[in-house]
Amino acid sequence: MQIRHLLAAATPPRAVRYLLALVLCYVVAACAMHGEGRLVTNRWAAGLGPVLPHDSFPSDCQICHEGDDWNTIKDDFTFDHEAETGHALTGSHRTASCLRCHNDRGHVDQFTAKGCVGCHEDVHLGQLDPDCTSCHDDLNWRPHGQREAHARTRFPLVGAHATTDCRRCHLGSEVGRFLPVDVECLTCHQADLADAVNPNHIGLGWVNRCDRCHVPLRWNQAEINE
Amino acid sequence: MKHQLAYGLAVLCAGPWLAPRAAMPVARTLSRTSRLQDTETVALRVSSVLPDGSLLVDRGSFDGLALGDRIVFKPRGGAQITGTVEELRERNAVVRMNAADAVLPLGTPGEAIVPVGRFAEAEAEPAPRVPVPTRDEEVPDAPVFPKPDPLSGPPSKPPADGATDPGADLPPHPGWNNADEDYAAGDPLLTRVEAIDPAERLGAMSGRVWLQADQIWSSEEGRGDAFYRAGTDVLFENPFGRGGDLHVDLEGNYRDAQLPDQDDDNASRLRVDRLSYTVGNHRFADDSYSFGRFLQRGVPEFGWLDGVEAGHRLENGDRMGASVGYIPEPDRDFESGEDLAVSAYYTFVHDTSERLETTIGYQKTWHNFEADRDLVVAKVNYVPVNGWYWHGTAWIDLFSGGDDFEDDFFDFSQVYLTTGRNWSEYGIDFRYQHFEFPELLRNDFQPVLADQLANDRWDRLSADVWVEALPWLEIYAGAGLFDDEDQSGGDILTGLSFRDAFLDGSTTRLEYFINHGEFSTAFGGRASLSKSDRFGSWELFYELLHNDADGFDANNDDLIQQRLRARRDFTTASGWSFSGYVEGVDFETEQGLLAGLLIEKSF
Numbered sequence: 003m004q005i006r007h008l009l010a011a012a013t014p015p016r017a018v019r020y021l022l023a024l025v026l027c028y029v030v031a032a033c034a035m036h037g038e039g040r041l042v043t044n045r046w047a048a049g050l051g052p053v054l055p056h057d058s059f060p061s062d063c064q065i066c067h068e069g070d071d072w073n074t075i076k077d078d079f080t081f082d083h084e085a086e087t088g089h090a091l092t093g094s095h096r097t098a099s100c101l102r103c104h105n106d107r108g109h110v111d112q113f114t115a116k117g118c119v120g121c122h123e124d125v126h127l128g129q130l131d132p133d134c135t136s137c138h139d140d141l142n143w144r145p146h147g148q149r150e151a152h153a154r155t156r157f158p159l160v161g162a163h164a165t166t167d168c169r170r171c172h173l174g175s176e177v178g179r180f181l182p183v184d185v186e187c188l189t190c191h192q193a194d195l196a197d198a199v200n201p202n203h204i205g206l207g208w209v210n211r212c213d214r215c216h217v218p219l220r221w222n223q224a225e226i227n228e
Numbered sequence: 229m230k231h232q233l234a235y236g237l238a239v240l241c242a243g244p245w246l247a248p249r250a251a252m253p254v255a256r257t258l259s260r261t262s263r264l265q266d267t268e269t270v271a272l273r274v275s276s277v278l279p280d281g282s283l284l285v286d287r288g289s290f291d292g293l294a295l296g297d298r299i300v301f302k303p304r305g306g307a308q309i310t311g312t313v314e315e316l317r318e319r320n321a322v323v324r325m326n327a328a329d330a331v332l333p334l335g336t337p338g339e340a341i342v343p344v345g346r347f348a349e350a351e352a353e354p355a356p357r358v359p360v361p362t363r364d365e366e367v368p369d370a371p372v373f374p375k376p377d378p379l380s381g382p383p384s385k386p387p388a389d390g391a392t393d394p395g396a397d398l399p400p401h402p403g404w405n406n407a408d409e410d411y412a413a414g415d416p417l418l419t420r421v422e423a424i425d426p427a428e429r430l431g432a433m434s435g436r437v438w439l440q441a442d443q444i445w446s447s448e449e450g451r452g453d454a455f456y457r458a459g460t461d462v463l464f465e466n467p468f469g470r471g472g473d474l475h476v477d478l479e480g481n482y483r484d485a486q487l488p489d490q491d492d493d494n495a496s497r498l499r500v501d502r503l504s505y506t507v508g509n510h511r512f513a514d515d516s517y518s519f520g521r522f523l524q525r526g527v528p529e530f531g532w533l534d535g536v537e538a539g540h541r542l543e544n545g546d547r548m549g550a551s552v553g554y555i556p557e558p559d560r561d562f563e564s565g566e567d568l569a570v571s572a573y574y575t576f577v578h579d580t581s582e583r584l585e586t587t588i589g590y591q592k593t594w595h596n597f598e599a600d601r602d603l604v605v606a607k608v609n610y611v612p613v614n615g616w617y618w619h620g621t622a623w624i625d626l627f628s629g630g631d632d633f634e635d636d637f638f639d640f641s642q643v644y645l646t647t648g649r650n651w652s653e654y655g656i657d658f659r660y661q662h663f664e665f666p667e668l669l670r671n672d673f674q675p676v677l678a679d680q681l682a683n684d685r686w687d688r689l690s691a692d693v694w695v696e697a698l699p700w701l702e703i704y705a706g707a708g709l710f711d712d713e714d715q716s717g718g719d720i721l722t723g724l725s726f727r728d729a730f731l732d733g734s735t736t737r738l739e740y741f742i743n744h745g746e747f748s749t750a751f752g753g754r755a756s757l758s759k760s761d762r763f764g765s766w767e768l769f770y771e772l773l774h775n776d777a778d779g780f781d782a783n784n785d786d787l788i789q790q791r792l793r794a795r796r797d798f799t800t801a802s803g804w805s806f807s808g809y810v811e812g813v814d815f816e817t818e819q820g821l822l823a824g825l826l827i828e829k830s831f
Contacts, residue, residue, distance in 0.1 A: 061286040061319060062275030065334055092760075094830070097801055112581060115611045128529045128607070128621045129644060131659075141764055141797045142805040142828050149791070150754065150771070154690070154719045156710045158743045158750045160775045160789055164813050165444055165820030167453050169560065170485065173674055176560040177501065177532075181673065182663045182686050185746050189674065197489055213747050217777050217785065 093140030125178035157185045161217075187212040267341050268292065274301070274336040281325065283311065283332060288319045292346045299323050301338035313340075425512045426471030435462035435476075436803075438828040445821045450488040457481040461502075470507060475522065477502035499562050501532075514541045516549075521564075524551055526573045527589040529605045529621060532556050534564045545577040555593065557671050567600070567670045569593045584610045595669035602626035603666075604638075620645040625666040641666040654695040661688045686712040700727045712746075719743040723754075734759040750775045752789075764797035764805075789815040803830040 068076045084090035103110045113120035118134040137145045152159045169175045171183050171190055195203055270292050276284035287293055297313040309330050315322035437460040444453040459479035467474045484494040508516030516539040524530045526539055526549040535553010550572040556564040573589030587607040593600045603625055610618040623642040641664055648657025664685040665676045690708030697703050702725040709718040723739035735758050742751035752773035759766060771791040793811035805828040813820040
C-alpha cells in the first residue's frame with residue numbers, strides 16, 4: 003500500500019504528463035527528421051518523373067516550370083480550375099498544392115465521389131451531415147451559422163441561449179461530438195434549481211417543467227402562467 | 229501575366245475529354261474529335277511571344293502544320309484573331325499575326341484546319357509497343373552502352389583518326405536501370421505515371437498551427453464567457469524511412485464561464501487529440517497498422533482509440549480489421565484508461581471504385597474491467613456517378629441480462645440515413661435521424677437518468693430542395709419533422725439566393741423560417757450578403773426573430789430578437805489564415821455581444 007501511495011505521489015499531474023508527451027513527440031520527430039535533405043516539404047516523387055499525365059499540356063515546359071528540378075513551379079503560376087475543368091476550387095482548396103489531390107494515390111474523381119470523407123477524416127464519427135460545408139467554412143474549417151442551423155431543431159436558440167457557447171450544452175463539442183441533448187431544462191440547469199431557494203423550489207416540489215413559470219429566455223424572472 | 233499562364237494550362241483536366249490516349253502525336257490525338265470530312269483540326273497553344281510580335285506555337289510539322297497555314301486564335305472574351313504560319317519546325321512554328329497590333333497572352337488556345345492527307349503516312353505504320361516487365365520481374369542490368377535506336381537510323385561512324393571528338397575523354401554513360409513502363413514509340417514523353425512506394429519518398433511534413441479566441445459579453449450582470457484555444461496538427465510522412473505516417477494533434481485551451489449567482493467555471497487544459505504512427509494502407513501494402521491515439525480507420529463510428537488497429541485489404545477490395553485499446557471519453561477532457569474496447573469489422577466493396585460499400589462492425593467494451601457495451605455498427609455508402617446517393621449508419625446495442633432498463637435483445641441507439649440526388653440545376657435530399665440513450669457504465673453522455681434511459685428518444689425526418697431558377701437566382705427550401713417522448717414539431721425554411729445582386733461576385737440571401745419547437749414557436753427572416761474575393765471572403769448577416777413561448781398567457785410570452793453579424797476571412801498564399809467575426813444579439817431589454825478570432829498558419 004505504501005508503494006502505491008508513493009507511486010501516486012510521484013506521478014505528475016495530467017497536464018504535465020501531456021506536456022511531457024508533447025515534448026517527447028517533437029523530440030522524436032526532430033530526431034527522425036535530422037539529416038540533410040531528409041525532410042523536404044511540398045515535393046512528391048522527386049527525380050522519378052511527373053505524377054500527372056502531361057500529354058495534353060503545352061509543349062513549352064517553361065510556361066509552368068522553372069529551375070532544373072521540375073519540382074519548382076513558377077512563382078506566378080496560376081490555374082483557373084473552374085474555367086478549365088468545370089469544378090470550382092473554394093476556400094483553402096484554392097491555395098492547396100495541386101499534388102495534395104492530384105497524385106499517384108489514384109484518380110481524384112474516385113475520392114471526390116465520396117464527398118468530403120473521400121479525403122477528410124470524419125471526426126464526427128458519422129453522426130452529422132456528410133456534407134461538411136453545411137456547417138464548416140472550407141477556408142479555415144471554422145464552423146459558421148450554427149445558431150441559424152439550430153432553428154431547425156426542436157430547440158431554437160432564443161434569448162440567453164443565443165448568447166451561450168455551444169460547449170456549455172454539447173459537452174463533447176470540443177472533440178467534434180454533437181449528439182442531441184435532452185432539452186429538459188434540468189439537463190443543463192441542475193445547479194440553478196439547487197440555488198433557487200426563494201422560494202425553495204426543491205422544498206415545494208418544483209423540480210421539473212421549469213417552463214411552467216419561467217420564460218426560457220431570462221432565468222432570473224418568472225411569470226405566473228394563468 | 230498570371231492570367232495568361234492560366235490559359236497555358238487550359239487542358240490540365242480537360243485532357244481526358246480532348247485527348248483520348250493513343251500511340252499518336254499529341255496534336256493528332258486532339259484533332260480526332262473534330263475531324264470534318266477530309267480535314268482535321270489541330271489544337272495548339274501560344275507558348276512564346278517573340279520580340280518582333282510574332283508568336284511561337286507548340287505544334288509543328290510533326291503535328292501536321294505547314295507553311296502558310298491559317299491559325300485561328302481564340303482568346304477569352306470570344307474574339308477570334310488570325311495568323312499565318314511563317315516558319316515551321318518539327319515541334320513548333322512561328323505565326324505572324326494578320327493584325328499587327330494583336331497581343332495574345334501565353335497559353336492562348338488556337339487551332340489550324342489542315343488536310344487529313346498529311347497524316348496518311350503516319351497512320352499506315354502504327355508504332356510498335358515495347359514489352360514491359362511486371363513489377364515483380366527482376367530487371368536485368370542494362371548494358372553499359374545503350375543499343376542503337378532502330379528508329380534513329382544506323383549508328384554513326386566513328387570519327388576519323390586525328391579528328392577532334394569533344395566527347396572522347398568523357399567516361400561512358402552508365403546504363404539505365406529503370407524499365408520502361410507501358411510505353412509505345414510515338415507516345416508523348418513523360419505521360420506515364422509510376423506510383424512510388426511511400427518508403428521511397430522523401431519525408432514530408434504538413435499541418436497547421438492555430439490560435440483561437442472566442443468571447444461573449446452579456447448585459448446581464450455576471451454572465452459572460454471566454455474560450456481561448458491554441459493547437460497544432462502535424463502530419464509527418466515517411467519520417468523514419470519506412471513509409472509510415474506520424475500524426476500529432478494537440479490543443480491547449482483556457483475557459484472562463486461566468487454565471488449569475490454561481491461560481492465561475494474556469495480551467496485550462498492540454499489535450500492530446502492524436503499521437504499516432506501508421507504504416508501500410510497504401511497500394512503497395514495490403515496490411516496496415518496504427519499505434520497510439522487515433523481515430524479508428526476501419527469504422528470511425530467506434531471512435532478514438534488508445535491502442536492498436538490492424539487492417540487487411542483482400543484481393544477483391546474488401547477490407548477487414550480489428551483493434552484493441554482504451555477508448556477516451558468523448559468530452560473536453562478526453563480522458564482514457566477506464567474503457568477497454570475490442571473491435572472488429574468487415575467492409576464489402578462492390579468493385580475497386582468503392583462506389584458501393586457496406587460495413588459491419590462489432591465492438592465490445594469493459595468499463596473498469598466490468599462488461600459494458602456490445603455495439604454493432606452497420607453502414608452502407610452508395611455514390612453512383614449519376615443517381616441517388618445513399619449514406620446510412622446504424623448503431624445497434626445488444627443487451628443481455630445485465631442491463632436494467634432494456635428488455636429487448638437489441639435496440640437502435642442511433643440511426644442516420646440520408647439520400648439525395650443533384651442534377652445540374654436542381655437537387656433534393658432526405659434525411660432521417662434517430663437517437664436514444666443506450667444503457668452504459670461508461671461516461672459516454674451527460675449523466676442520464678433512469679427515466680431518460682427508459683423513455684427518451686428522438687426522431688427527425690427532413691427534406692431539402694434547391695432549384696437554380698435563373699443563372700442569377702437559386703430558390704431553396706427545407707422542411708423537417710421531429711417527434712420525441714414528449715412532443716412533436718417541425719420547421720420550414722425557404723429562401724432566395726441572388727448572385728451579383730449588389731456587387732459582382734456577391735451572394736445575397738433572403739430567408740423565411742418558422743419552427744415549432746418543444747417550448748416555443750419561432751418565426752422570422754434573415755438577410756445576408758457575402759462575397760468571396762482573392763483575399764478570402766466576408767459576410768454581413770441580419771436576423772429578425774419572433775418567439776412565442778408556448779403555454780403562456782402573460783404579456784411577456786412574445787419576444788423579439790435581432791441578431792447582426794459581420795465576418796471577415798483572410799487567407800494568404802503563404803498559408804496564413806485570419807478569421808474574425810462580431811455578432812450582436814438584442815432581445816428585449818438585454819443584449820449580448822459575441823466576437824471571435826482565429827489565426828492559423830498552414831504549412
